[in-house]
Amino acid sequence: MTRYIVTLLITLLALRGKVHAFCEPAGSERVCFANGEEGTQVCLDNGQFGPCSVSTPPPPPPPPPPPPGVVAFVDQPNGLIASTGNLYWTSNSSPGATGTPGVSAVWRSAKTGVPGDEVMLYSEQNSRDAPVFFGDIVFANAGEFFGYFIAVSGNIVIKRVPLSGGAAVVLATLSTSGTNARSLLTDGTSLFWVDSSGIRKMPIGGGAIGTLVASNSVSLAVYDANGNIIFVEGQGGLRKVSTLGGGVTTLHGTATARITALYATPTQVFWGDNFGAVRSSPNAASGDQGVYQPPTLIRATASVGFDGTRVLWVDCERAANTGCVVRKLALGTVNSVVINDAGAKEISHLQWDAVSVYWHDLTSVRKFVH
Numbered sequence: 001m002t003r004y005i006v007t008l009l010i011t012l013l014a015l016r017g018k019v020h021a022f023c024e025p026a027g028s029e030r031v032c033f034a035n036g037e038e039g040t041q042v043c044l045d046n047g048q049f050g051p052c053s054v055s056t057p058p059p060p061p062p063p064p065p066p067p068p069g070v071v072a073f074v075d076q077p078n079g080l081i082a083s084t085g086n087l088y089w090t091s092n093s094s095p096g097a098t099g100t101p102g103v104s105a106v107w108r109s110a111k112t113g114v115p116g117d118e119v120m121l122y123s124e125q126n127s128r129d130a131p132v133f134f135g136d137i138v139f140a141n142a143g144e145f146f147g148y149f150i151a152v153s154g155n156i157v158i159k160r161v162p163l164s165g166g167a168a169v170v171l172a173t174l175s176t177s178g179t180n181a182r183s184l185l186t187d188g189t190s191l192f193w194v195d196s197s198g199i200r201k202m203p204i205g206g207g208a209i210g211t212l213v214a215s216n217s218v219s220l221a222v223y224d225a226n227g228n229i230i231f232v233e234g235q236g237g238l239r240k241v242s243t244l245g246g247g248v249t250t251l252h253g254t255a256t257a258r259i260t261a262l263y264a265t266p267t268q269v270f271w272g273d274n275f276g277a278v279r280s281s282p283n284a285a286s287g288d289q290g291v292y293q294p295p296t297l298i299r300a301t302a303s304v305g306f307d308g309t310r311v312l313w314v315d316c317e318r319a320a321n322t323g324c325v326v327r328k329l330a331l332g333t334v335n336s337v338v339i340n341d342a343g344a345k346e347i348s349h350l351q352w353d354a355v356s357v358y359w360h361d362l363t364s365v366r367k368f369v370h
Helices: 002-015
Strands: 029-034 037-042 070-073 077-082 086-092 102-110 119-126 133-141 145-153 155-162 169-175 182-186 190-195 198-203 210-214 218-223 228-233 237-242 248-252 259-264 268-273 278-282 290-293 299-306 311-317 325-330 333-339 348-352 356-360 364-369
Touching: 070 102, 077 133, 077 348, 077 356, 077 364, 086 133, 102 133, 102 145, 119 145, 119 155, 133 182, 145 182, 169 190, 169 198, 182 218, 190 218, 198 218, 210 228, 210 237, 218 259, 228 259, 268 299, 268 311, 278 299, 278 311, 290 311, 299 348, 311 348, 325 356, 333 364
Parallel strands: 259 299
Antiparallel strands: 029 037, 070 364, 077 086, 086 102, 102 119, 133 145, 145 155, 155 169, 182 190, 190 198, 198 210, 218 228, 228 237, 237 248, 259 268, 268 278, 278 290, 299 311, 311 325, 325 333, 348 356, 356 364
Protein backbone atom coordinates (compact mmCIF):
# COMPACT_ATOMS: atom_id res chain seq x y z
CA MET A 1 0.00 0.00 0.00
CA THR A 2 2.82 2.42 0.85
CA ARG A 3 4.36 1.90 -2.60
CA TYR A 4 1.12 2.85 -4.33
CA ILE A 5 0.70 5.96 -2.16
CA VAL A 6 4.24 7.15 -2.99
CA THR A 7 3.65 6.48 -6.67
CA LEU A 8 0.43 8.46 -6.55
CA LEU A 9 2.11 11.39 -4.83
CA ILE A 10 4.95 11.47 -7.35
CA THR A 11 2.45 11.36 -10.18
CA LEU A 12 0.46 14.23 -8.73
CA LEU A 13 3.63 16.27 -8.24
CA ALA A 14 4.70 15.52 -11.78
CA LEU A 15 1.40 16.80 -13.05
CA ARG A 16 1.99 20.01 -11.07
CA GLY A 17 5.45 20.39 -12.71
CA LYS A 18 7.45 19.68 -9.59
CA VAL A 19 9.18 16.56 -10.91
CA HIS A 20 9.50 14.99 -14.31
CA ALA A 21 7.12 12.25 -15.50
CA PHE A 22 7.91 8.55 -15.42
CA CYS A 23 9.71 7.01 -18.38
CA GLU A 24 11.29 3.83 -19.64
CA PRO A 25 13.64 2.49 -20.68
CA ALA A 26 16.53 4.43 -19.14
CA GLY A 27 18.50 6.35 -21.76
CA SER A 28 15.56 6.97 -24.08
CA GLU A 29 14.98 10.55 -25.18
CA ARG A 30 12.12 12.85 -26.01
CA VAL A 31 11.84 16.33 -27.50
CA CYS A 32 11.22 19.21 -25.12
CA PHE A 33 11.18 22.99 -25.20
CA ALA A 34 12.82 25.50 -22.86
CA ASN A 35 12.63 29.26 -23.33
CA GLY A 36 11.33 28.73 -26.84
CA GLU A 37 14.27 26.55 -27.84
CA GLU A 38 13.95 22.91 -28.82
CA GLY A 39 15.90 20.52 -26.61
CA THR A 40 16.11 16.91 -25.41
CA GLN A 41 15.16 15.10 -22.19
CA VAL A 42 16.85 11.81 -21.31
CA CYS A 43 15.15 9.09 -19.27
CA LEU A 44 17.17 8.55 -16.10
CA ASP A 45 17.75 5.37 -14.09
CA ASN A 46 15.12 6.45 -11.55
CA GLY A 47 12.45 6.28 -14.23
CA GLN A 48 12.10 10.05 -14.60
CA PHE A 49 13.02 12.37 -17.46
CA GLY A 50 15.88 14.67 -16.69
CA PRO A 51 15.91 18.42 -17.30
CA CYS A 52 15.31 19.81 -20.79
CA SER A 53 18.75 20.23 -22.31
CA VAL A 54 18.98 22.78 -25.10
CA SER A 55 22.20 22.30 -26.98
CA THR A 56 24.05 25.45 -27.95
CA PRO A 57 25.12 25.21 -31.59
CA PRO A 58 28.84 25.44 -32.04
CA PRO A 59 30.12 28.80 -33.25
CA PRO A 60 30.77 29.04 -36.98
CA PRO A 61 34.30 28.11 -37.93
CA PRO A 62 36.69 31.02 -38.40
CA PRO A 63 37.29 32.05 -42.01
CA PRO A 64 40.18 30.23 -43.59
CA PRO A 65 43.45 32.12 -43.61
CA PRO A 66 44.36 33.76 -46.92
CA PRO A 67 46.70 31.82 -49.18
CA PRO A 68 50.35 32.51 -48.42
CA GLY A 69 51.62 35.67 -50.03
CA VAL A 70 48.28 37.32 -50.81
CA VAL A 71 48.28 41.02 -49.93
CA ALA A 72 44.81 41.77 -51.33
CA PHE A 73 42.07 40.17 -53.37
CA VAL A 74 40.89 42.70 -55.96
CA ASP A 75 39.24 42.42 -59.35
CA GLN A 76 41.60 43.23 -62.25
CA PRO A 77 44.37 45.15 -60.48
CA ASN A 78 46.66 47.31 -62.58
CA GLY A 79 49.61 49.70 -62.31
CA LEU A 80 51.30 48.43 -59.13
CA ILE A 81 53.95 50.67 -57.48
CA ALA A 82 55.82 50.22 -54.17
CA SER A 83 56.97 52.81 -51.63
CA THR A 84 59.09 52.11 -48.56
CA GLY A 85 56.23 50.58 -46.58
CA ASN A 86 53.18 50.52 -48.85
CA LEU A 87 51.85 49.23 -52.15
CA TYR A 88 49.62 51.32 -54.41
CA TRP A 89 47.69 50.12 -57.42
CA THR A 90 44.72 50.83 -59.65
CA SER A 91 41.96 48.38 -60.55
CA ASN A 92 39.09 48.12 -63.03
CA SER A 93 36.20 45.78 -62.29
CA SER A 94 33.93 45.19 -65.27
CA PRO A 95 30.24 46.14 -65.37
CA GLY A 96 27.87 43.25 -64.68
CA ALA A 97 25.80 41.54 -67.34
CA THR A 98 22.60 42.99 -65.83
CA GLY A 99 23.90 46.55 -66.02
CA THR A 100 25.42 46.70 -62.55
CA PRO A 101 28.31 49.20 -62.78
CA GLY A 102 31.87 48.18 -62.16
CA VAL A 103 34.38 50.28 -60.27
CA SER A 104 37.72 51.78 -61.24
CA ALA A 105 39.72 52.57 -58.12
CA VAL A 106 43.03 53.56 -56.54
CA TRP A 107 44.16 51.39 -53.60
CA ARG A 108 46.71 51.34 -50.79
CA SER A 109 47.92 48.51 -48.60
CA ALA A 110 50.88 48.02 -46.30
CA LYS A 111 53.46 45.60 -47.65
CA THR A 112 52.73 43.50 -44.58
CA GLY A 113 48.99 43.65 -45.24
CA VAL A 114 46.61 40.74 -45.70
CA PRO A 115 43.26 40.64 -47.53
CA GLY A 116 40.87 43.07 -45.91
CA ASP A 117 43.57 45.55 -44.90
CA GLU A 118 43.55 47.34 -48.27
CA VAL A 119 42.08 50.85 -48.42
CA MET A 120 40.28 52.30 -51.42
CA LEU A 121 41.63 55.84 -51.82
CA TYR A 122 39.48 56.94 -54.74
CA SER A 123 36.98 55.40 -57.15
CA GLU A 124 34.68 56.06 -60.09
CA GLN A 125 31.84 54.00 -61.48
CA ASN A 126 32.59 52.10 -64.65
CA SER A 127 29.53 51.33 -66.79
CA ARG A 128 28.96 50.03 -70.29
CA ASP A 129 27.53 53.38 -71.38
CA ALA A 130 30.29 55.41 -69.69
CA PRO A 131 33.40 53.20 -69.47
CA VAL A 132 36.24 54.22 -67.17
CA PHE A 133 39.75 52.79 -67.04
CA PHE A 134 42.55 53.59 -64.57
CA GLY A 135 46.06 52.78 -65.80
CA ASP A 136 49.65 53.36 -64.62
CA ILE A 137 50.23 54.93 -61.20
CA VAL A 138 53.27 56.64 -59.62
CA PHE A 139 53.71 58.66 -56.42
CA ALA A 140 55.73 61.66 -55.28
CA ASN A 141 56.03 64.07 -52.37
CA ALA A 142 54.79 67.40 -53.68
CA GLY A 143 54.22 69.09 -50.33
CA GLU A 144 52.37 65.95 -49.32
CA PHE A 145 52.36 62.47 -50.82
CA PHE A 146 50.18 62.12 -53.89
CA GLY A 147 49.45 59.35 -56.33
CA TYR A 148 49.36 60.23 -60.03
CA PHE A 149 47.53 58.00 -62.48
CA ILE A 150 46.25 57.83 -66.03
CA ALA A 151 42.47 57.73 -66.33
CA VAL A 152 40.41 57.17 -69.46
CA SER A 153 36.75 58.21 -69.40
CA GLY A 154 36.03 59.77 -72.77
CA ASN A 155 39.03 62.01 -72.35
CA ILE A 156 42.46 60.68 -71.46
CA VAL A 157 43.66 62.56 -68.39
CA ILE A 158 46.28 62.48 -65.66
CA LYS A 159 44.78 62.72 -62.18
CA ARG A 160 46.27 63.31 -58.75
CA VAL A 161 44.90 61.89 -55.51
CA PRO A 162 46.22 62.25 -51.92
CA LEU A 163 47.70 58.99 -50.72
CA SER A 164 45.82 59.53 -47.48
CA GLY A 165 42.61 59.45 -49.54
CA GLY A 166 40.37 62.17 -50.90
CA ALA A 167 39.12 63.73 -54.10
CA ALA A 168 41.08 63.41 -57.33
CA VAL A 169 42.20 66.45 -59.31
CA VAL A 170 42.71 66.51 -63.08
CA LEU A 171 46.22 67.80 -63.82
CA ALA A 172 46.16 67.44 -67.59
CA THR A 173 43.82 66.43 -70.39
CA LEU A 174 45.97 64.56 -72.87
CA SER A 175 43.47 63.84 -75.60
CA THR A 176 39.82 63.30 -76.41
CA SER A 177 40.75 60.31 -78.54
CA GLY A 178 42.92 57.25 -78.17
CA THR A 179 46.56 58.23 -77.72
CA ASN A 180 47.17 55.12 -75.59
CA ALA A 181 49.02 57.06 -72.89
CA ARG A 182 51.25 54.67 -70.91
CA SER A 183 54.56 54.32 -69.03
CA LEU A 184 53.73 57.08 -66.53
CA LEU A 185 56.94 58.09 -64.70
CA THR A 186 58.19 60.72 -62.27
CA ASP A 187 61.51 62.03 -61.01
CA GLY A 188 59.79 63.88 -58.16
CA THR A 189 59.53 67.22 -59.96
CA SER A 190 58.02 66.29 -63.33
CA LEU A 191 55.72 63.69 -64.82
CA PHE A 192 56.64 61.80 -67.99
CA TRP A 193 54.64 59.46 -70.16
CA VAL A 194 54.55 57.89 -73.60
CA ASP A 195 51.83 58.53 -76.16
CA SER A 196 51.44 58.45 -79.93
CA SER A 197 53.55 61.62 -80.22
CA GLY A 198 56.55 60.32 -78.26
CA ILE A 199 57.80 60.96 -74.71
CA ARG A 200 55.99 63.83 -73.00
CA LYS A 201 56.82 65.91 -69.92
CA MET A 202 54.82 68.14 -67.54
CA PRO A 203 55.53 69.81 -64.15
CA ILE A 204 54.31 67.56 -61.36
CA GLY A 205 51.71 70.11 -60.28
CA GLY A 206 50.35 70.49 -63.82
CA GLY A 207 51.10 73.05 -66.50
CA ALA A 208 52.50 73.13 -70.00
CA ILE A 209 53.15 69.78 -71.68
CA GLY A 210 56.42 69.46 -73.56
CA THR A 211 57.98 66.77 -75.74
CA LEU A 212 61.27 65.12 -74.83
CA VAL A 213 61.35 62.76 -77.80
CA ALA A 214 59.19 63.17 -80.88
CA SER A 215 58.47 59.69 -82.22
CA ASN A 216 55.40 57.64 -83.04
CA SER A 217 57.16 54.32 -82.31
CA VAL A 218 58.10 54.57 -78.60
CA SER A 219 56.60 51.57 -76.81
CA LEU A 220 58.11 51.54 -73.29
CA ALA A 221 59.94 53.98 -71.03
CA VAL A 222 61.43 53.89 -67.51
CA TYR A 223 63.25 56.38 -65.28
CA ASP A 224 66.78 55.34 -64.25
CA ALA A 225 66.87 57.39 -60.99
CA ASN A 226 69.82 59.31 -62.42
CA GLY A 227 68.21 61.99 -64.56
CA ASN A 228 67.53 59.90 -67.66
CA ILE A 229 64.61 58.24 -69.39
CA ILE A 230 65.46 54.88 -70.94
CA PHE A 231 63.05 53.90 -73.70
CA VAL A 232 62.32 51.42 -76.45
CA GLU A 233 61.81 52.71 -79.97
CA GLY A 234 60.75 50.66 -82.95
CA GLN A 235 61.29 46.91 -83.02
CA GLY A 236 63.62 46.94 -80.04
CA GLY A 237 66.06 49.82 -80.13
CA LEU A 238 67.17 50.92 -76.64
CA ARG A 239 67.62 54.68 -76.28
CA LYS A 240 68.35 57.21 -73.53
CA VAL A 241 67.41 60.88 -73.15
CA SER A 242 67.96 63.32 -70.27
CA THR A 243 64.88 64.41 -68.34
CA LEU A 244 66.04 67.96 -69.15
CA GLY A 245 65.87 67.24 -72.88
CA GLY A 246 68.61 67.24 -75.47
CA GLY A 247 70.02 64.58 -77.73
CA VAL A 248 69.08 60.91 -77.74
CA THR A 249 71.76 58.29 -77.06
CA THR A 250 71.46 54.84 -78.62
CA LEU A 251 72.29 52.09 -76.17
CA HIS A 252 71.51 49.26 -78.56
CA GLY A 253 70.23 49.24 -82.11
CA THR A 254 67.29 47.22 -83.35
CA ALA A 255 66.94 44.00 -81.37
CA THR A 256 66.19 40.63 -82.88
CA ALA A 257 62.93 40.41 -80.87
CA ARG A 258 60.41 42.97 -79.64
CA ILE A 259 61.26 44.30 -76.16
CA THR A 260 58.29 43.74 -73.85
CA ALA A 261 59.72 44.55 -70.38
CA LEU A 262 62.17 47.23 -69.24
CA TYR A 263 63.88 48.41 -66.04
CA ALA A 264 66.90 50.67 -65.46
CA THR A 265 69.23 51.65 -62.64
CA PRO A 266 71.83 54.43 -62.86
CA THR A 267 74.36 51.86 -64.07
CA GLN A 268 72.42 49.06 -65.80
CA VAL A 269 69.48 48.48 -68.12
CA PHE A 270 67.49 45.24 -67.91
CA TRP A 271 65.02 44.10 -70.51
CA GLY A 272 63.01 41.10 -71.69
CA ASP A 273 61.54 40.29 -75.07
CA ASN A 274 58.63 38.48 -76.66
CA PHE A 275 60.70 35.29 -76.92
CA GLY A 276 61.24 35.09 -73.16
CA ALA A 277 64.86 36.28 -73.13
CA VAL A 278 66.09 38.41 -70.20
CA ARG A 279 69.21 40.54 -70.70
CA SER A 280 71.10 43.57 -69.39
CA SER A 281 73.75 46.00 -70.49
CA PRO A 282 75.54 48.99 -68.97
CA ASN A 283 73.53 52.20 -68.88
CA ALA A 284 75.93 53.74 -71.38
CA ALA A 285 76.42 54.07 -75.10
CA SER A 286 77.76 50.54 -75.48
CA GLY A 287 78.67 47.51 -73.47
CA ASP A 288 78.42 43.75 -73.25
CA GLN A 289 75.06 42.13 -72.66
CA GLY A 290 74.33 39.89 -69.71
CA VAL A 291 72.00 37.02 -70.58
CA TYR A 292 69.96 35.71 -67.63
CA GLN A 293 67.48 33.66 -69.65
CA PRO A 294 67.95 32.63 -73.28
CA PRO A 295 65.11 33.02 -75.79
CA THR A 296 62.50 30.33 -76.34
CA LEU A 297 59.78 29.87 -78.95
CA ILE A 298 56.78 29.63 -76.61
CA ARG A 299 57.26 32.19 -73.81
CA ALA A 300 57.41 35.98 -73.54
CA THR A 301 58.79 38.23 -70.79
CA ALA A 302 56.10 40.32 -69.09
CA SER A 303 58.09 42.24 -66.44
CA VAL A 304 61.70 42.61 -65.30
CA GLY A 305 63.56 44.19 -62.39
CA PHE A 306 66.66 44.20 -60.19
CA ASP A 307 66.72 44.60 -56.39
CA GLY A 308 70.46 45.20 -56.11
CA THR A 309 71.19 41.52 -55.57
CA ARG A 310 68.68 39.54 -57.61
CA VAL A 311 67.52 39.82 -61.21
CA LEU A 312 63.73 39.36 -61.21
CA TRP A 313 61.35 38.68 -64.07
CA VAL A 314 58.03 37.21 -65.16
CA ASP A 315 57.58 35.12 -68.27
CA CYS A 316 54.33 33.67 -69.61
CA GLU A 317 53.15 31.45 -72.42
CA ARG A 318 53.03 33.60 -75.53
CA ALA A 319 49.80 32.26 -76.99
CA ALA A 320 47.42 33.19 -74.16
CA ASN A 321 49.54 34.99 -71.56
CA THR A 322 48.93 32.12 -69.13
CA GLY A 323 51.20 29.76 -67.23
CA CYS A 324 53.12 32.75 -65.91
CA VAL A 325 56.18 32.18 -63.73
CA VAL A 326 57.91 34.66 -61.42
CA ARG A 327 61.63 33.94 -61.40
CA LYS A 328 64.72 35.26 -59.66
CA LEU A 329 68.41 34.84 -60.35
CA ALA A 330 70.62 34.97 -57.27
CA LEU A 331 74.15 33.67 -56.80
CA GLY A 332 74.14 32.33 -60.33
CA THR A 333 71.02 30.17 -59.88
CA VAL A 334 67.56 30.78 -61.37
CA ASN A 335 64.67 29.78 -59.11
CA SER A 336 60.93 29.90 -59.74
CA VAL A 337 59.28 32.03 -57.06
CA VAL A 338 55.77 31.04 -58.12
CA ILE A 339 54.16 29.11 -60.93
CA ASN A 340 50.78 30.53 -61.82
CA ASP A 341 47.77 28.35 -61.04
CA ALA A 342 45.30 27.35 -63.71
CA GLY A 343 42.73 29.96 -62.72
CA ALA A 344 44.94 33.01 -62.97
CA LYS A 345 47.02 34.64 -65.65
CA GLU A 346 48.67 37.86 -66.72
CA ILE A 347 51.16 38.32 -63.89
CA SER A 348 52.80 41.71 -64.33
CA HIS A 349 54.06 44.90 -62.70
CA LEU A 350 56.87 43.46 -60.59
CA GLN A 351 57.89 45.56 -57.59
CA TRP A 352 60.43 44.70 -54.92
CA ASP A 353 62.53 45.64 -51.93
CA ALA A 354 65.50 43.95 -50.26
CA VAL A 355 63.43 41.13 -48.75
CA SER A 356 60.37 40.60 -50.96
CA VAL A 357 59.04 40.73 -54.49
CA TYR A 358 55.47 41.88 -55.30
CA TRP A 359 53.22 41.50 -58.35
CA HIS A 360 49.61 41.21 -59.40
CA ASP A 361 47.54 38.84 -61.50
CA LEU A 362 43.91 39.22 -62.57
CA THR A 363 42.43 38.74 -59.10
CA SER A 364 44.98 39.67 -56.46
CA VAL A 365 48.10 41.50 -55.35
CA ARG A 366 50.73 39.08 -54.08
CA LYS A 367 54.20 38.89 -52.60
CA PHE A 368 57.01 36.44 -52.01
CA VAL A 369 59.48 36.78 -49.14
CA HIS A 370 62.93 35.55 -50.11
